Amino acid sequence: MGSCLYFLKAQFKTAKEAKKALKGFNAFLKENWDACELQVEPSKVKFPLTREYLKITEGTWDDVPSYSYSTETKAFIYFDNIFAYAAEVSHLSSWEQLAEYVQKKFNPLRVAWDNEENGVNSLEGLNLYAWEDIVDGILKKKETLPLLMGIHPDLDELIAFKLKE
Numbered sequence: 001m002g003s004c005l006y007f008l009k010a011q012f013k014t015a016k017e018a019k020k021a022l023k024g025f026n027a028f029l030k031e032n033w034d035a036c037e038l039q040v041e042p043s044k045v046k047f048p049l050t051r052e053y054l055k056i057t058e059g060t061w062d063d064v065p066s067y068s069y070s071t072e073t074k075a076f077i078y079f080d081n082i083f084a085y086a087a088e089v090s091h092l093s094s095w096e097q098l099a100e101y102v103q104k105k106f107n108p109l110r111v112a113w114d115n116e117e118n119g120v121n122s123l124e125g126l127n128l129y130a131w132e133d134i135v136d137g138i139l140k141k142k143e144t145l146p147l148l149m150g151i152h153p154d155l156d157e158l159i160a161f162k163l164k165e
Contacts, residue, residue: 003069004116006095007126008085010108015080021106022083026074028053028101029067029085036066056104057097065089067098084123091117135162 010025012018028049035050041061050064057063068087078084095113102111112128114120135158138148149156 002091003088004091005121006067006087006089006093006113006115007120007123008075008095008099008102008111008113009078009082009123009126009128010084010102010106010111011082011128012106012108013081015077017106017108018077018081018083021102021108022075022077024106025083025085025102029074030071032064033066033068033071036064052105053097053101056101059097063097065093065097067095078123082128086123135159139163 010018010021012021031047031049032053035047054060054064066089067085068089070088073085073087075083075085093115095115099111099113102108110128112126114126120126135155138144138159139162145159149159
């Protein structure tokens with residue numbers, strides 16, 4: 001089975017919250033790697049963060065995937081109050097449980113994940129916002145449309161596309 005790149009971003013209210021969550025998330029990733037390498041269900045004492053992950057995601061030991069092919073892969077501050085994580089993993093994997101864990105454990109404003117298989121080829125391509133929903137909301141208030149045009153070429157393009165529909 002092959003591999004592909006997966007991406008995750010989590011946005012927090014403040015940079016301080018993002019840094020604190022980043023530290024905890026990286027500790028989990030390291031411990032989770034060690035637990036997966038062991039290939040035997042760990043004791044509660046040896047891998048408490050992996051046990052906490054299983055409790056939060058309501059999973060079992062069989063549900064513990066390795067979230068990277070490398071121990072060197074760590075999350076990092078992407079932009080001020082956003083941390084990001086990218087890793088090479090098995091095709092057809094899912095980071096749904098990882099996103100759920102981040103949401104419930106660290107309480108970000110929003111968290112998003114996707115992968116190359118879905119056409120997301122970089123962290124820049126992973127959006128934390130549902131842009132089409134935002135544009136639909138803008139178009140419901142047509143009186144604000146002239147104020148928004150020209151802010152950014154991508155927004156102009158999305159609005160023009162939606163108006164053509």
